[in-house]
Amino acid sequence: MSTQPIIFYDIPSTAPGCAWSPNTWKIRYAFNLKGLPYKTTWIEYPDIADLCKSIGAEPTMIRKDGSPYYSLPVIKDPNTGAVVSDSARIADYLDATYPNLPKLMPAGTETLQRGFRVAAESATDPLTPYVIPAVAHILHPRSKEYFVRTREERFGKKLEDVVPTGEAHDVAWKALEAGYAKINGWTTPGSPFVMGDTVSYADLVIAAELQWCLKAFGANSDSWKGMMAWHEGRWARLISDLQRYEGPNEDVHA
Amino acid sequence: MSTQPIIFYDIPSTAPGCAWSPNTWKIRYAFNLKGLPYKTTWIEYPDIADLCKSIGAEPTMIRKDGSPYYSLPVIKDPNTGAVVSDSARIADYLDATYPNLPKLMPAGTETLQRGFRVAAESATDPLTPYVIPAVAHILHPRSKEYFVRTREERFGKKLEDVVPTGEAHDVAWKALEAGYAKINGWTTPGSPFVMGDTVSYADLVIAAELQWCLKAFGANSDSWKGMMAWHEGRWARLISDLQRYEGPNEDVHA
Numbered sequence: 001m002s003t004q005p006i007i008f009y010d011i012p013s014t015a016p017g018c019a020w021s022p023n024t025w026k027i028r029y030a031f032n033l034k035g036l037p038y039k040t041t042w043i044e045y046p047d048i049a050d051l052c053k054s055i056g057a058e059p060t061m062i063r064k065d066g067s068p069y070y071s072l073p074v075i076k077d078p079n080t081g082a083v084v085s086d087s088a089r090i091a092d093y094l095d096a097t098y099p100n101l102p103k104l105m106p107a108g109t110e111t112l113q114r115g116f117r118v119a120a121e122s123a124t125d126p127l128t129p130y131v132i133p134a135v136a137h138i139l140h141p142r143s144k145e146y147f148v149r150t151r152e153e154r155f156g157k158k159l160e161d162v163v164p165t166g167e168a169h170d171v172a173w174k175a176l177e178a179g180y181a182k183i184n185g186w187t188t189p190g191s192p193f194v195m196g197d198t199v200s201y202a203d204l205v206i207a208a209e210l211q212w213c214l215k216a217f218g219a220n221s222d223s224w225k226g227m228m229a230w231h232e233g234r235w236a237r238l239i240s241d242l243q244r245y246e247g248p249n250e251d252v253h254a
Numbered sequence: 255m256s257t258q259p260i261i262f263y264d265i266p267s268t269a270p271g272c273a274w275s276p277n278t279w280k281i282r283y284a285f286n287l288k289g290l291p292y293k294t295t296w297i298e299y300p301d302i303a304d305l306c307k308s309i310g311a312e313p314t315m316i317r318k319d320g321s322p323y324y325s326l327p328v329i330k331d332p333n334t335g336a337v338v339s340d341s342a343r344i345a346d347y348l349d350a351t352y353p354n355l356p357k358l359m360p361a362g363t364e365t366l367q368r369g370f371r372v373a374a375e376s377a378t379d380p381l382t383p384y385v386i387p388a389v390a391h392i393l394h395p396r397s398k399e400y401f402v403r404t405r406e407e408r409f410g411k412k413l414e415d416v417v418p419t420g421e422a423h424d425v426a427w428k429a430l431e432a433g434y435a436k437i438n439g440w441t442t443p444g445s446p447f448v449m450g451d452t453v454s455y456a457d458l459v460i461a462a463e464l465q466w467c468l469k470a471f472g473a474n475s476d477s478w479k480g481m482m483a484w485h486e487g488r489w490a491r492l493i494s495d496l497q498r499y500e501g502p503n504e505d506v507h508a
Contacts, residue, residue: 119372
């Protein structure tokens, strides 16, 4: 019996390839790594909560005031009827539901992979004040209005004032490079991927954050070019090695 | 050819079992997990730098002022002549040098294990203001004087003022429990160890921090008993499951 395409809800942008969100990129890579058929449905930010309620997708967080917070990725799998939200839970679902396809988390490494994700995302945390303001410029108008308003509430200031400048930039950008150096230091020299020659969830985590930078900064920006030169081009090679898992262009364009 | 005992430099205390440092505990567990013969040489804090210089052990850090910082564990392996410092480098050395013994980091998981360590130690970071002041009480006089002086310099206040009290304690202790909940959330229900039924470096990282708490707080303290009740006794089971790798008592006593 052939597998029907899984419906994959993602947030569009004006950047080349359309997809930009690091959390949805992990799952986009995952579908292509597994060779699972999927079909993207593009959802603008202000429509995410209504979509989730209408298809029965669980919130990914409960806010301090007790209200549910909905976010993408969400998938709807017509093969099982399952609706799953949260990239980590979707990764678990795909590994468990399609056990004969390549695993995101090879048996026995699941806990290590989950911990690694936290360590890697924490090491690259200095990205936040650079990428969030840059993302605002690649969203469609309705999403942009929503994104800027909610992120300015979160930061407590205008997004243009969030980006480090002058000396603060020198310090923050060095901290970011040091974060990537930390991840580089965990790896075994000569191994293209975290687990050696096998692509796993940990690689998708790193690559998804790189996609976020690529889409937000642009391929010709000094920021992106600088990052691609770090650690003897290691991150450029990772993006290039995973290009075959980026998915078909006809799907990627909104 | 039989393996000669590896000399293992550790810091003594007055606590039951003598060993208390989380970084040296990782290696103590590692020797016993591998079944490698070792002999502990106990070194008081003020003697660590001189010891390292005399045996050619590298510093584990360079301070901001450019001066070398020496710390334990350090091992000296008479089978190869190697002197290795830093628990992470010692773990790599033991896996590489004795490839036929059980691996701390099973092949392909090395990078994941290193990242997991950072994530786990960061999740339990709220331990610091509790354990550091408590450690002062279990050190021998010369080490205690050195430890209290250098840690008070680092914190910029008296160690007794570092311990959270009152409302600050409620917040900090909840943050600590949340940190352990985070690690618990990464694990697969029903798996005794991070990799399932196989003990690996990741388990030693968690257990070594628990040993630090056990020795500093004492087995009868409310803090220790509280931790052992968290997450359905998961951490108590881990310590108990790894008891067979704590090593012989005749070695543990200074």
